[in-house]
Amino acid sequence: MAHDNSYVDKKFNVVGTRFNRPDGIDKVTGKARYGADASAPGQLVGKVLRSPHAHAQILKINTSKAEKLQGVKSIITFEDLPDLTGADQGMADILENCMARGRALYDGHAVAAVAAVDEQTAAKALKLIDVKYKKLPHVTDVDEAMLPTAPIIHDRIFTRGVEPKPTKPSNISSRTEMGNGDIEAGFAEADIIVEHSFKTEQTHQGYIEPHACLASVNPDGTAELWVTTQGHFVFRNVCAGLLGLDIAKLKVTSSEIGGGFGGKTHVWVEPVALALSRKANRPVKMVMSRDEVFRATGPTSSTSIDVKLGAKKNGRITAAIAELRYQGGAFPGNWAMLGCMTAFACYDIKNNKSIGWDVLVNRPKVTAYRAPSAPMAAFAVESAMDILAKELGMKAIDVRLKNVAREGTLAPYGPTYGPIGIEDTLKAVKAHPHMRAKLKPNQGRGVACGFWFNIGGQTSTDLNIGVDGTVNLAVGTVDVGGSRSSLAMIAAEELGIDYEDVKANIADTTSLGHNDMTEGSRGTFSSGMATIYAAREAIEVLKQRAAQTWGIPVEDVAWEAGHAVATGKGHGNLPKLSLREIAAKSGRTGGPIAGHNEVTADGAGMGFASHICDVEVDPETGRSTIVRYTVVQDAGKAINPDYVEGQFQGGATQGIGWALNEEYIYGDDGRLQNPGFLDYRIPVCSDLPFIDTKILEIPNPNHPYGVRGVGETSIVPPLAAVANAIANATGVRMGHAPMSPPRVLAALDALDAG
Amino acid sequence: MRVSLSSSFRVGNDAEATLEVQAETIAQLMACLADRFPNLREVLSSDVAVSIDGQIYRDDWTQTIPSGAEVYLIPRIEGG
Amino acid sequence: MSKSTLVSTTVNGDAVEFACPADESLMTALRDRVGLTGVKEGCGTGDCGACSISLDGRLVCSCIVLGVEAEGRSIETVEGLSQNGVLHPLQQNFIDHAALQCGICTPGFLVAAKALLDRNPNPDESEIRYALAGNLCRCTGYDKIVRAVQATAKDMRKKGRS
Numbered sequence: 001m002a003h004d005n006s007y008v009d010k011k012f013n014v015v016g017t018r019f020n021r022p023d024g025i026d027k028v029t030g031k032a033r034y035g036a037d038a039s040a041p042g043q044l045v046g047k048v049l050r051s052p053h054a055h056a057q058i059l060k061i062n063t064s065k066a067e068k069l070q071g072v073k074s075i076i077t078f079e080d081l082p083d084l085t086g087a088d089q090g091m092a093d094i095l096e097n098c099m100a101r102g103r104a105l106y107d108g109h110a111v112a113a114v115a116a117v118d119e120q121t122a123a124k125a126l127k128l129i130d131v132k133y134k135k136l137p138h139v140t141d142v143d144e145a146m147l148p149t150a151p152i153i154h155d156r157i158f159t160r161g162v163e164p165k166p167t168k169p170s171n172i173s174s175r176t177e178m179g180n181g182d183i184e185a186g187f188a189e190a191d192i193i194v195e196h197s198f199k200t201e202q203t204h205q206g207y208i209e210p211h212a213c214l215a216s217v218n219p220d221g222t223a224e225l226w227v228t229t230q231g232h233f234v235f236r237n238v239c240a241g242l243l244g245l246d247i248a249k250l251k252v253t254s255s256e257i258g259g260g261f262g263g264k265t266h267v268w269v270e271p272v273a274l275a276l277s278r279k280a281n282r283p284v285k286m287v288m289s290r291d292e293v294f295r296a297t298g299p300t301s302s303t304s305i306d307v308k309l310g311a312k313k314n315g316r317i318t319a320a321i322a323e324l325r326y327q328g329g330a331f332p333g334n335w336a337m338l339g340c341m342t343a344f345a346c347y348d349i350k351n352n353k354s355i356g357w358d359v360l361v362n363r364p365k366v367t368a369y370r371a372p373s374a375p376m377a378a379f380a381v382e383s384a385m386d387i388l389a390k391e392l393g394m395k396a397i398d399v400r401l402k403n404v405a406r407e408g409t410l411a412p413y414g415p416t417y418g419p420i421g422i423e424d425t426l427k428a429v430k431a432h433p434h435m436r437a438k439l440k441p442n443q444g445r446g447v448a449c450g451f452w453f454n455i456g457g458q459t460s461t462d463l464n465i466g467v468d469g470t471v472n473l474a475v476g477t478v479d480v481g482g483s484r485s486s487l488a489m490i491a492a493e494e495l496g497i498d499y500e501d502v503k504a505n506i507a508d509t510t511s512l513g514h515n516d517m518t519e520g521s522r523g524t525f526s527s528g529m530a531t532i533y534a535a536r537e538a539i540e541v542l543k544q545r546a547a548q549t550w551g552i553p554v555e556d557v558a559w560e561a562g563h564a565v566a567t568g569k570g571h572g573n574l575p576k577l578s579l580r581e582i583a584a585k586s587g588r589t590g591g592p593i594a595g596h597n598e599v600t601a602d603g604a605g606m607g608f609a610s611h612i613c614d615v616e617v618d619p620e621t622g623r624s625t626i627v628r629y630t631v632v633q634d635a636g637k638a639i640n641p642d643y644v645e646g647q648f649q650g651g652a653t654q655g656i657g658w659a660l661n662e663e664y665i666y667g668d669d670g671r672l673q674n675p676g677f678l679d680y681r682i683p684v685c686s687d688l689p690f691i692d693t694k695i696l697e698i699p700n701p702n703h704p705y706g707v708r709g710v711g712e713t714s715i716v717p718p719l720a721a722v723a724n725a726i727a728n729a730t731g732v733r734m735g736h737a738p739m740s741p742p743r744v745l746a747a748l749d750a751l752d753a754g
Numbered sequence: 755m756r757v758s759l760s761s762s763f764r765v766g767n768d769a770e771a772t773l774e775v776q777a778e779t780i781a782q783l784m785a786c787l788a789d790r791f792p793n794l795r796e797v798l799s800s801d802v803a804v805s806i807d808g809q810i811y812r813d814d815w816t817q818t819i820p821s822g823a824e825v826y827l828i829p830r831i832e833g834g
Numbered sequence: 835m836s837k838s839t840l841v842s843t844t845v846n847g848d849a850v851e852f853a854c855p856a857d858e859s860l861m862t863a864l865r866d867r868v869g870l871t872g873v874k875e876g877c878g879t880g881d882c883g884a885c886s887i888s889l890d891g892r893l894v895c896s897c898i899v900l901g902v903e904a905e906g907r908s909i910e911t912v913e914g915l916s917q918n919g920v921l922h923p924l925q926q927n928f929i930d931h932a933a934l935q936c937g938i939c940t941p942g943f944l945v946a947a948k949a950l951l952d953r954n955p956n957p958d959e960s961e962i963r964y965a966l967a968g969n970l971c972r973c974t975g976y977d978k979i980v981r982a983v984q985a986t987a988k989d990m991r992k993k994g995r996s
Contacts, residue, residue, distance in 0.1 A: 024929035027937030028921065030872015030912040034938060037871040090800075119862070120855060161765045176762040176829070205834075206972050208876040208884055209938040258874070258938025259972050262834025290877040334801070337762065337829050368834035414760050414826035415805035453831045457813055481935050481973070516813075520833020600814035642932035642978075649975035650935065677881035677970060685976040686960075686967040702809055712834055 003533045005603065007699045007706045014493040015705060018642045021485040022504060023256070032256045035212030035228030040283035043214065044073050044115040046276045047122040047286070048269065049129050050296060051104030051111050054138035054362040054670020055151065058102055058131060061112055066128035071121035074280035075129070077112045078102070081275050084244050093331040095242050097365045098271045104133065105153065105330035106362045107671040108295025115276040115284045138362040138670040142327040143304050145171040145361045153330055153360045171360045173332035178340045179321075179353035180410050186319025186351025190310025194387045198380040200719070200737040201663035202302040202327075205369050206654070206682045209258020210293045215273035216283040222249045223274060228257045230264040230478050231517030236509045242271045243278070253508040254478045261654070262368035263298035265517050294675035299664060300369035301326040301335045305380040307343075309388050315402040317388075319351040320344055324377060326358060329365040333358055338373035341413040342716075343381050345451035346400075346422050346608065348409040362670055368519060371452040371712035375655060375719050379737055382448035382720030386727060396724065397435075397447050400610075401426050421634025421698040422449060422608035428694055429610045434630045443616045443627060444729025450609045450716025454709030455520030456601035460513030461530035463491060463538050463595040467587065469580030471495065473534075474507040475527045476515030481650075481711060482643035483523040487531050489639055490705070494535035496562030497579055513598050521709025524639055526601035532704050538595030545589045546577045603702030607713035609633035611652065613721035617729045622745030624660055624726055630692040636700040636708030648714045649691040655718025657683040663738050757783060757825045763802075767791045780804050781815040787827070803830045843904045845870070846914025854901035861885040863901030864911065872912040872941045876970065883969030886942035887911050893949040895968075912941035915948065923986045923993075924948055933982035935973035942969045947983045955991055959984070 026032040051058075063075045078101040085091035095101075100109045112129050116122040137151035144150055150171055158166045160174035187193060213227035223245055229235045232254035240247045257264060269286045277284040288297070303326045310319040322343045326336035336356030344352045354377075389396040404423045411417055429435065429447060439445060462474040473491050477483065484504040492499045516522070539559045546564030547554040556568025564582060566574040586593050614628040631648040638644040661681045665673045674680045699706025719737050727733050732747040758772045769791060777783035783804065788795045803812040805826040811817050812830055819825055838853040845868060852867040859878070864870045864887070873896055876882035880898035887896045888910040915922040924944050927933070934940045943966060950957060950965040957965065962983050963976070971979060 018932075020929050021932070021934075023937070024934065025921070025925075027934050027940050028912075028925040028928050028944060029916055030870065030941050032937055033871070034874070036865075036875060120857070161762055163765055175765075177765070178761055207936070207938075208874075208882055208970055208972050209936070210875070256938075257936060258876075259936045261972070265832075265834070287875070290879065290881075334829065334832075338831065341829065341831070368832050370834040372832060372834045411808075413828050414758055415808050415810075415828070416824055418808040453810065453833075455810075455812055455831055455833050482932070517833075520831065522833065602811040602814045602817070603809040643935070646932055646935055646974055646978065649977045650973045653975035654972070676879055677877050678879065682970060682972065683975075684967045684970065685980065686963040688963075688976055690980070691975050691977050709833075 003536065005529060005702050005704060007701045008704060012493060014489045014499055015639050018640060019485055019489060019499050021482050022488060023484060034209055034258050035255045036287045038214045038226045038255065039285065040214055040216060043283040043285050044117060044280060045119045045122045046113060046115045046273050046284045047126055048110045048272060048292065049112040049126045050292065051100065051107065051109040053104055053133055053135055054107050054140065055136040056104045056133040057136060058100060058104060058111060059134055060132040062130040063112065065130065066114060066125040069121065069125050069128060071117040072114060072125045073117065073282060074115045074276050075112060076275050076279060080279060081242065081271065084242065091241055094238065094267060097331060098268060106364050108292065108364060110272065110296065113272045113276055115280050140361050140363055140666045140670050142302055142325050142359050142361060145327065145359050146325065146357065153362065157332060157360065172357055173360060174358045176337040176340050176356035178413055180412065181351030183319050183321055183351045183353045187310045189318040191313045192391050193308065193310045194384060194391055195308040196384050196387055196735060198305045198383065198735045200303045200376040200379055202299045202363065203658045203662045204294055204299045204680065205261035205263035207259030207261060207263055210288040210290060211269050211297060212287040213270050213273050214283060214285045215270065215277045217274055217278040219281060221245055225250065225252045225270060225274065226255055227252060227270055228255050228264060230257065230260040230480060230519055231515065232478065233476060233509050233515045234517050235267055235270060238267050239271050239274055243274050251508055251510045254506055257478055257480055260480050261370045262372060262519060265519050266367045268297050290677065291675045294680060295672050296364050298367050299364055300372065301328060301366050301376065303376040305376065307380045307384040309384050311388055311392065315392055315394050315399050317347065317349050317403045320349045321353045322377065322381065323355045324357065326373060327361040327363065328358055329363045330360060331365045332360060333366050335366060335373045339377040342374040342451050343377040344412040346405055346449040347403045348405045349403060352412050354412065370651060370654060370715040374450065374452050374716045375658065378448065378450050378716045379719035379723065382717065383723050386724045387733065397426060397430055400449060418701060419698055420606050420608055421696055424696050424698060425608055425610040425632045425634060428632045428696060429612055432612065432630060434612045434628055434692065437628060439614065442619060442729055443614055444725045444727065446613050446721045446724025446728060448611055448717040448720035448724060450713055452607045452713040452716060454525065454604035454607050455522050456526045456604045457516035457522055458514055459526040459530040459601050460515055460598045461527060461534045462512060463534040465538060465583050465593040467583055469501065469583040471502045473502055473504040473531060474512055475504060476507055476512045477523045477527045478506055478518045480518050480523065481647055482640065483527065486524045486639040486643060487527055490528050490531045491535050494532055495539065495579060521607065521711035522604060525604050525703065525707050525709050528639065528707055529601045529703060530597040530599050533597035533599060534595040536595065537597065538593060541593050541595065542579060542582050545582050545586065545593065548589055549577065550574055605636055605700030605702060605708035607634065607708055607710065609713045609717055611717040611721040613718065613725045615722060615725035615729055617726055617744060619748060622741040622748060624739060624744060626656055626688055628689055631714055632694040632696065633710065633713055634696045634698045634708065635710045636703065637697050637706040638695050639707065641695060644695055644710050645693045647711050648693045651712065651714025652691055652718055653683050653688065655715045656722060659719045659722035659737055659739055661738050661740055755819055755821065755823065755825060757827060760826065760828045762829060763794060763797065763827060767793050778818055779815065780811060780817045780819065783819065784815065801830050803828050839902050841902055841905050844908040846910055856902055858901045859897050860899040860901045860904050861896035864896060870911050870913050874938055874941055876938065883942040883946060884939050886945040886969065888945060888949060893946055912944055915944060923989050927982040927986045931978050931982040931985060933974065933978040939969060939971045943971065943979060951987055951990065956987060
């Protein structure tokens with residue numbers, strides 16, 4: 001059955017209202033089961049031995065002493081994970097990241113793993129494994145890694161995207177170029193040109209739940225994996241590929257997930273747990289420590305970015321160029337490319353160019369973090385916009401409005417925009433009471449914009465109607481932010497029944513077709529689309545059953561507000577049939593009533609936001625305190641406004657943490673110095689004010705309800721919003737994030753001295 | 755139909771910014787491009803998305819391309 | 835296997851005994867030996883508050899208390915918050931105010947918020963924020979959490995008066 005994804009303007013009954021989430025009670029009573037909350041008969045505890053070196057050759061791994069320790073059941077090294085990845089270099093990188101193969105590429109890189117009867121025994125066994133390393137020169141800074149003198153991390157990597165083709169290996173894995181128009185002509189036209197360089201430090205997604213799983217592999221190749229993940233179907237495919245298991249025989253169940261933000265889109269310890277279980281023929285549970293989470297999973301790129309803008313005196317930007325250098329850790333990524341695509345996306349700039357350099361360093365493999373790569377590019381570009389406004393003597397918001405992208409604007413990555421919301425968010429910001437709130441001494445206000453694409457992807461949904469008329473909705477996109485509530489609301493809306501009569505569940509991999517990850521703000525967008533279609537299929541069945549009951553053609557049956565209604569001539573006296581009545585008789589009218597949908601949901605619709613930040617800077621300490629904060633974002637259509645607001649507030653807070661405190665600090669020895677929540681400081685409750693939100697609804701033309709992804713964009717503007725606020729509070733332009741007290745204080749001192 | 759290539763796909767392929775191609779679906783477009791630019795084959799198999807009239811299609815290669823549509827080949831986007 | 839010590843405690847009002855090695859945290863003992871997995875591990879170093887419990891009426895991170903230290907003491911966890919099948923007002927308000935997203939930090943916040951309201955039934959916003967500053971949440975930006983605690987304080991004061 002073909003379905004039309006076009007937006008239809010209609011009045012909603014359920015969608016757009018606020019309902020409590022179905023998983024709420026389990027989560028407030030401690031009953032909800034997360035990655036570390038499962039156990040199996042005879043389970044072992046798995047632990048990983050990690051490299052203490054930033055870069056080292058592994059000469060020898062001697063496990064014989066550890067093997068002899070009582071209670072140790074299996075020990076693995078890379079030899080127990082043979083390379084089955086064929087020509088797929090991406091999969092080979094994942095395998096090598098899960099377990100070092102001859103070389104440790106960063107501090108924390110897994111070298112061996114043990115499964116033992118308990119935690120204490122496993123820890124003792126790790127100490128008995130003897131690894132002989134030969135230390136190699138390392139590099140952890142993105143700019144240093146690009147120098148011709150830098151130690152080469154992989155001699156198989158030659159820079160892609162440059163002519164002529166390089167003959168020497170490099171830490172630069174690729175160069176990307178993007179843009180429109182004639183950049184030189186654009187700058188020649190300009191009355192004013194501003195230029196600035198920026199740096200952002202590496203941050204971690206910082207989910208509170210560490211990675212955890214329970215793996216069990218049988219000798220016949222059947223296996224089960226309970227895991228905290230953003231995508232259990234993708235984990236299944238990746239783990240099956242790495243271990244040589246059949247996809248159908250590996251059942252992956254997604255636990256409740258204690259935060260992901262991109263960091264749980266990637267396998268780390270899961271293939272290791274499966275390999276340990278396979279060798280021991282016992283279930284193996286693995287829970288990462290926080291130290292391991294910081295050293296070996298997740299983080300986003302650190303960057304170095306140059307921006308140059310040229311404008312006419314009237315504020316119209318004639319040319320913009322950015323050069324973006326992003327490190328992806330010890331494996332190639334396309335993070336700078338994403339920076340290029342998003343850097344100037346909020347603006348209509350005739351001549352623009354972004355050059356991206358993807359760089360390898362001896363740090364953990366970078367993984368997506370909420371609107372990956374966009375916050376750093378926005379930090380640079382949105383800071384430069386304020387520098388330009390100051391030079392022009394214009395208000396920062398007016399320079400943005402003067403150059404804002406609209407429907408019909410050529411996006412910097414090529415195509416023409418459809419209906420987008422950036423101008424509306426800026427106008428809403430301009431009109432917001434926050435902009436008129438009085439500032440006290442040492443306070444300043446900053447505004448910044450942000451863009452993220454949002455994505456769709458493969459999705460599969462089942463909707464089954466019970467004989468009492470209540471509905472099970474089985475979805476395959478992991479619920480990271482309240483999507484079970486939103487999807488149940490969508491099913492109730494379509495079927496015309498109460499929200500309380502729908503129960504949404506996340507199905508395991510054996511119970512539903514493939515689903516891509518919950519990433520790219522796609523959960524509610526794509527599963528929402530599949531839920532609408534599945535409900536519409538079920539309605540067709542319900543109408544057939546009613547037609548059969550009445551003995552009239554199905555064409556004469558309509559579905560209205562949860563009831564089958566006879567519409568044709570001569571059927572006027574037939575009393576309407578409720579979903580409940582039809583369901584009660586389903587056993588005798590043809591069997592269970594269900595609707596299914598498998599779809600590749602594309603066209604997720606762009607997400608744009610503008611934020612306002614008021615900050616107070618303590619001139620004595622350089623500490624910045626957020627005094628007021630407002631998020632304005634286009635959601636397309638907010639299914640459940642509570643959870644849309646939650647996404648806005650959560651993303652803004654992560655961005656504020658990045659702006660003010662969060663950073664990976666590497667020593668000269670290439671080792672991470674702050675792998676814990678004490679020294680890697682994420683925002684706490686007393687750091688923040690209430691975060692005001694304003695949801696705009698500019699419908700996405702490619703979704704029946706107009707839904708856009710909402711999860712990610714809110715992390716994009718805060719870095720620059722904070723920087724601009726600090727600049728307005730102090731007169732100091734901070735080009736290096738995080739703008740931590742020592743950095744701000746040094747800049748204030750330099751200003752005084754200067 | 756006419757398809758525009760993001761500049762990152764043009765390096766080393768002697769490709770013009772905009773090409774004339776015979777294709778009615780994304781799958782046909784991919785096949786044409788792979789024929790014409792063998793160097794691009796690996797990239798086309800996993801690292802691209804297609805924008806049709808401003809809407810980005812990452813996965814659904816059955817998507818038909820309306821005549822006169824604005825078509826861009828752009829890098830594939832991941833999310834967080 | 836390491837040698838274990840028998841520990842006798844009261845957990846959520848019930849007499850509970852468990853045996854654990856001397857170097858095992860109370861968090862691990864509660865999770866793995868008593869089966870109270872509502873006590874969450876976020877860091878293991880006392881920095882995130884996900885494992886917050888009440889020990890003889892004092893709010894502690896159970897990951898930095900040893901299991902054997904619980905001998906003879908009284909423990910309250912998130913599992914003990916709801917009484918007679920009725921959610922504690924904090925639990926209901928966390929749901930009603932959408933104060934949880936992923937929910938991993940929620941048990942710790944509830945225990946910490948209850949400890950606050952037990953000693954101060956009328957906290958202002960700043961007191962709430964500082965009382966909860968030992969609990970990390972990465973999803974919500976704390977906004978709806980603070981509102982849920984404010985609403986609970988108001989509800990409980992109203993109820994106390996009636």
